[in-house]
Amino acid sequence: MFAILLLAQAASSAPAVISPAPVPPPPPGLPIPIGEGAFNPRAPKPMSYPGSWVMTADYPTDSLRANEQGSTGFTVTVDTQGRVKDCRISASSGSSRLDETTCRLVTQRARFTPATDSKDNPIEGTYSNRVRWVLPVITPPEPGQAVTTYTVEANGDVTGCKVVLEGAAATSMTRMAGFCGNTKKMKPYLDADKKPVSRKVTLTTTVAVE
Numbered sequence: 001m002f003a004i005l006l007l008a009q010a011a012s013s014a015p016a017v018i019s020p021a022p023v024p025p026p027p028p029g030l031p032i033p034i035g036e037g038a039f040n041p042r043a044p045k046p047m048s049y050p051g052s053w054v055m056t057a058d059y060p061t062d063s064l065r066a067n068e069q070g071s072t073g074f075t076v077t078v079d080t081q082g083r084v085k086d087c088r089i090s091a092s093s094g095s096s097r098l099d100e101t102t103c104r105l106v107t108q109r110a111r112f113t114p115a116t117d118s119k120d121n122p123i124e125g126t127y128s129n130r131v132r133w134v135l136p137v138i139t140p141p142e143p144g145q146a147v148t149t150y151t152v153e154a155n156g157d158v159t160g161c162k163v164v165l166e167g168a169a170a171t172s173m174t175r176m177a178g179f180c181g182n183t184k185k186m187k188p189y190l191d192a193d194k195k196p197v198s199r200k201v202t203l204t205t206t207v208a209v210e
Contacts, residue, residue: 044078044112044125053109054131060097068095072102073130080122082112102131142168145206148179154196156188
């Protein structure tokens, strides 16, 4: 289970972690500017949503185990091709692992429209933002079970697939319901003579809380 990382100006369900300093709201229909160059039309501009640069699954395992969290401020230099030339930490989260992970991922994933001079020629520029690393509050599972039934035909086709979710745990087991839609073919079962035969299968996944 990975931590939930928050994006300050996005919806709470967003998986991203980059959150900018507050800025005045733009006129209706215009995007909300992000980063220190938001009001400078010649500054580097992100080509993708900054919240996609660092994802929930990127939380370092050792940092999760050590209960490390915090906000990492960073500044990158963007070259004339729109790539990150270097990254430095402007405000530490208090964890070197989180800080190093921030710069590494932003350097790998961030792409920009480069800054320009007064004649619209590409030049190097800088961009600043921050990442909030927030540890999760994990909800324990509730009792319940998922029962999956299907038939593997002699030719390998999967037919008659059905998933039944039962109990309070059903909402956390909904991924089981995707099994039928994602599973169309399997290696067929063989009889004693090594010939393909049809077989019905029942899989039961149970969550028991004692």
